Amino acid sequence: MTDPITQSMMQGAAGAAGGATYIDDVFKVDAWQGDNDNNRNIVNGIDLAGEGGMVIIKQRNGSNPWFVTDTERGATKTLRMASNNGESTDATALKVFNNNGFTIGSDGATNAGTTQKYFSNTFRRAKGFFDVVKYTGTGSTQSIAHNLGSTPGAMIVKRYDGSEDWDMLHMYNGGQAYYMQINGSTSARLPDSSGELWGGQNPTATHFTVGGHGRTNFSGWEYIAYLFADDDQIFGENEDQSIIKCGTFNTDGSGNATVNLGWEPDWLMVKRYDSSSSWSIWDTRRGWEFDDNYDYIQWNSNDAEQGNANYGWPYAEGFTNNGNMGANANVMYIAVRRPDPLVAKPPQSGNDVFKVQAGTGNAATSTFPTTFSVDFTMARDTSSDNWQWSNRLTGFRALQSNTANTASGNGNHRFDYSTGSWQAYSSPNYGWSWKRYAGFDVVAYTGNGANPQILKHNLTQPPQMMIVKSMTNSANWKVYHYGANGGVDAETKYWRLNHSDGWVNGYNMWSSFTPTATHFRVGDSAVNGNGGRYIAYLFASVDGISKVGWYTGNGTGQTITTGFQPRFVMIKKSPHTSPYRDWFILDTARGWGAGNDNYLAWNTNTQELSYDFGAPTSTGFTLTASGDGYNGDTIDYIYYAHA
Numbered sequence: 001m002t003d004p005i006t007q008s009m010m011q012g013a014a015g016a017a018g019g020a021t022y023i024d025d026v027f028k029v030d031a032w033q034g035d036n037d038n039n040r041n042i043v044n045g046i047d048l049a050g051e052g053g054m055v056i057i058k059q060r061n062g063s064n065p066w067f068v069t070d071t072e073r074g075a076t077k078t079l080r081m082a083s084n085n086g087e088s089t090d091a092t093a094l095k096v097f098n099n100n101g102f103t104i105g106s107d108g109a110t111n112a113g114t115t116q117k118y119f120s121n122t123f124r125r126a127k128g129f130f131d132v133v134k135y136t137g138t139g140s141t142q143s144i145a146h147n148l149g150s151t152p153g154a155m156i157v158k159r160y161d162g163s164e165d166w167d168m169l170h171m172y173n174g175g176q177a178y179y180m181q182i183n184g185s186t187s188a189r190l191p192d193s194s195g196e197l198w199g200g201q202n203p204t205a206t207h208f209t210v211g212g213h214g215r216t217n218f219s220g221w222e223y224i225a226y227l228f229a230d231d232d233q234i235f236g237e238n239e240d241q242s243i244i245k246c247g248t249f250n251t252d253g254s255g256n257a258t259v260n261l262g263w264e265p266d267w268l269m270v271k272r273y274d275s276s277s278s279w280s281i282w283d284t285r286r287g288w289e290f291d292d293n294y295d296y297i298q299w300n301s302n303d304a305e306q307g308n309a310n311y312g313w314p315y316a317e318g319f320t321n322n323g324n325m326g327a328n329a330n331v332m333y334i335a336v337r338r339p340d341p342l343v344a345k346p347p348q349s350g351n352d353v354f355k356v357q358a359g360t361g362n363a364a365t366s367t368f369p370t371t372f373s374v375d376f377t378m379a380r381d382t383s384s385d386n387w388q389w390s391n392r393l394t395g396f397r398a399l400q401s402n403t404a405n406t407a408s409g410n411g412n413h414r415f416d417y418s419t420g421s422w423q424a425y426s427s428p429n430y431g432w433s434w435k436r437y438a439g440f441d442v443v444a445y446t447g448n449g450a451n452p453q454i455l456k457h458n459l460t461q462p463p464q465m466m467i468v469k470s471m472t473n474s475a476n477w478k479v480y481h482y483g484a485n486g487g488v489d490a491e492t493k494y495w496r497l498n499h500s501d502g503w504v505n506g507y508n509m510w511s512s513f514t515p516t517a518t519h520f521r522v523g524d525s526a527v528n529g530n531g532g533r534y535i536a537y538l539f540a541s542v543d544g545i546s547k548v549g550w551y552t553g554n555g556t557g558q559t560i561t562t563g564f565q566p567r568f569v570m571i572k573k574s575p576h577t578s579p580y581r582d583w584f585i586l587d588t589a590r591g592w593g594a595g596n597d598n599y600l601a602w603n604t605n606t607q608e609l610s611y612d613f614g615a616p617t618s619t620g621f622t623l624t625a626s627g628d629g630y631n632g633d634t635i636d637y638i639y640y641a642h643a
Contacts, residue, residue: 007162014582021235023243023343026124027336029267030101031060031286031418034116038092038106046124048097051233052134053124054226055094055102056081057110060117060295063302064109069094071125072134073224075102078161081299082183086582087160100419119286121267129231133208135229139219141199143207146227149401152203153246154334155232157210161222164215167197169189171184171230172248173273173332174208175202182299186276203227205413228334236343243337248273250330255323259333261423264458266338269299270321280311285373285418288314289395290444314338314393316443316456335356341438350545350643353435356568356589366433376442376537377421379431381601382590382608390414390421393444393536399469401497401602407471410434430590434567439542442535449530453525462515463538464548465640468522471533475526480510483550483638484574493574497583498536500602502576539640547641548622550574553623555633561620566641569621570602571613574636581629588614 028044046063052071058064065433066081067090072435075097077087092105101122104110110118123130127149133146134149137159141277146152154170166182176198178189192198197216199209208225210217217223231481232245242262264578267283279299282288286295287304288315296307312320325331337343347353352372357367359379376391378401386402396414397407415421421433433438441459447470466480477497484493484503491514494506511523520538522528549564567588573581583603591598596610613630614622621641630637 004427009374018638020237020239021126021129022237022335022345023235023266023339024143024345026126026129027243027267028122028437029119029283030117031117031285031416032111032124034111034113034118036112036114038111039095040104040111040612042101042104042120042440044101044122046122047099048102048122048124049099051125052132053122053130054124055097056121057094057104058119058297059109060119060297060305062108062116062304064178064301064355066299067093067109070132070224071097072132074161079158079224080183080302081166082302084163084165084183086162086164092576100209113375113640119283121283123226128229128234128242130229131227133227134222134224137210137217137221137223138212139217139221140212141195141209142217143199143201143209144225145207146203146225148227148229149205150229150232151205152208152227153244154332155203155208155230156226157197158224159215159218159221160224164221167215169198169203169221170246170248170273171202172246173330174609176200178273180271180273180520181600182279184300186278186300188275189273215540226455237346241343243343245335246333247335248330249321249333251321251323251325251328253327255321255325255327255329257321257325259318259321261318261335261337262320262342263377264316264338264340265319266316267334267336268319269334270325270331271333272325272329272331275326277325277329280324282311284314284392285397287392287415290315290393291446306595312451313444314316315445316458324629338436338458340436342458344437347437347542347545349458350564350567352442353437354568354642356430356587357428358589361432365422366398366429366431367416367420368433370433371419372397374415374417374421374433375416375432375436376434376440379421379429379459380600380605381429384607386605387602391442391535391537393442394471397471399471399535401477402605403590404474404498406474406478430587431588437542439540441538441547443538444533446537447522447525447528447530447532447534448452449525449528451508451528452521453523453528454519454521455536456519457536457538458513459517459538459540461517461540463520463540465539465638466520467537467539468527469497469535470526473529473532478506478509478524479526481550481638482514483636485551486636499578500582500601500603502574502580505577545643548639549573549641550636550638553631553633553635553637555626557614557623557625558631559617559620559622560640561581562620562643565618566616566643568641569616569641571630571637571639573632574638584629592616 054070057067068079093107096103131148196213199211201209295305311324360561479495484490508523513521586592
């Protein structure tokens with residue numbers, strides 16, 4: 001019988017051939033450091049040359065203007081989001097739309113210097129997501145066809161052959177009766193009661209209407225329209241998921257709000273529409289972090305991104321707003337989904353979602369480059385040193401798996417926001433990097449002191465191992481593994497990651513609840529203290545990529561089958577019986593094979609040591625004849641392996 005994840009991947013492959021669309025196909029936030037290359041390719045896997053779309057670029061650490069380009073007007077034709085100016089021609093900014101991204105030049109707004117930072121938002125044309133329409137004004141109300149395939153949730157219109165303001169229609173803050181100006185304006189929505197901008201009609205699934213106003217439809221003038229869909233459930237492997245939502249929310253008397261989207265966002269635009277406020281943009285690639293200071297940027301300003309803003313954060317089902325819009329505010333938004341397992345392309349190999357490598361860089365800082373967007377990194381020096389665990393959701397704050405310490409804030413424990421990460425380490429050092437996918441997820445949450453607190457995750461299958469740690473309190477790490485006690489009543493057991501002892505009974509730790517494909521529970525104060533901040537790492541098996549399992553040692557040597565050749569394995573003696581054994585870590589990058597293997601342990605800062613544990617095979621790994629820590633006779637062990 002085919003397991004659910006394998007079936008999901010098979011459906012995904014079939015869907016791709018049959019026309020299924022994934023979030024990776026149509027949307028991407030990219031970030032890069034300037035290098036003065038006049039022909040630099042930004043490769044993001046999005047076919048702009050064939051399908052068309054829009055790219056928005058902004059310098060992050062300077063005041064160069066927003067660059068807005070689209071395939072209808074041409075790559076070198078740029079508009080400035082914060083200006084009412086018409087388009088200009090710039091052959092050194094965005095130069096070419098490609099079938100896997102775009103090419104930029106050495107313009108100061110896109111790729112100048114070696115200290116300048118930039119980012120882009122790429123929206124590809126796709127039914128149920130985004131469309132670009134170019135049209136000529138008539139001076140009187142006209143209906144214009146589009147190919148969005150559904151009713152737009154929001155629409156932006158700009159004259160491009162001359163100076164006029166950017167205007168937005170948002171269906172959820174009054175639709176055609178109002179408009180909002182993007183450039184240089186922090187005003188509330190304005191009435192369009194006479195239908196001058198939108199012709200007194202809301203857009204439909206096939207057309208949108210413009211009136212006779214110069215900003216949307218003056219006779220002979222040229223315009224561009226960007227259309228954003230709303231909650232069309234046609235994406236992903238089963239073509240039943242949405243990836244974009246337009247909506248509104250109201251804050252309470254303290255300015256707070258929790259917005260349930262049904263999924264975790266990757267990108268968000270918010271604007272208060274009942275009074276003045278900026279058009280604020282957040283995304284997880286630049287650092288939209290849980291309970292932290294992060295960087296936001298504004299469509300209506302050329303200013304650099306602003307830091308030290310704790311305005312809210314994404315979570316598994318939506319996002320929070322923490323007072324930045326004011327009390328009792330009416331706020332509109334456009335949100336784009338994170339590439340979770342239901343809407344992201346299934347990984348084809350372990351290389352797509354996991355990498356272990358020696359760090360590169362100078363004596364103070366090591367970098368760990370990857371070909372995928374990293375969501376979680378472990379790093380440490382192979383001499384005597386503490387482990388450092390950091391993740392994209394909590395940003396620069398790192399935890400030590402070998403201590404009970406609270407998270408430490410260190411700007412050198414960061415992600416490059418597109419691919420890879422960096423850590424403050426001298427050589428020799430190693431990094432282990434994961435991308436969130438069907439076999440791995442990260443959940444950040446606030447404790448409420450209840451037993452239980454029910455938490456949403458996005459694995460799409462039950463987590464088989466969970467590692468939970470308080471970020472704000474000195475407390476032991478807690479581990480759930482479905483192989484505890486040979487798989488009997490595992491939900492009543494837990495380990496301490498920062499200790500070598502075995503599982504113990506902890507009836508409230510997981511509220512005696514076996515995790516499901518959508519939720520897990522926490523109850524004990526160690527994992528759910530009222531007001532505390534926590535991070536949970538969730539792991540599951542995916543055929544050909546990862547395996548969470550357990551086995552019984554035989555003391556004579558054996559082979560453990562994973563279904564793939566592993567590059568990494570964690571092994572832990574399971575029962576709470578002396579002698580206790582460490583959380584052993586082996587990987588092929590540091591030397592796991594024939595003869596002695598270099599190993600580390602999650603629960604210690606001991607330098608790298610060597611011992612012959614066994615070796616990886618094409619379908620699993622072998623264990624040598626004896627060793628109480630990994631293959632003692634009749635002793636149970638848990639493990640986690642990755643291809």
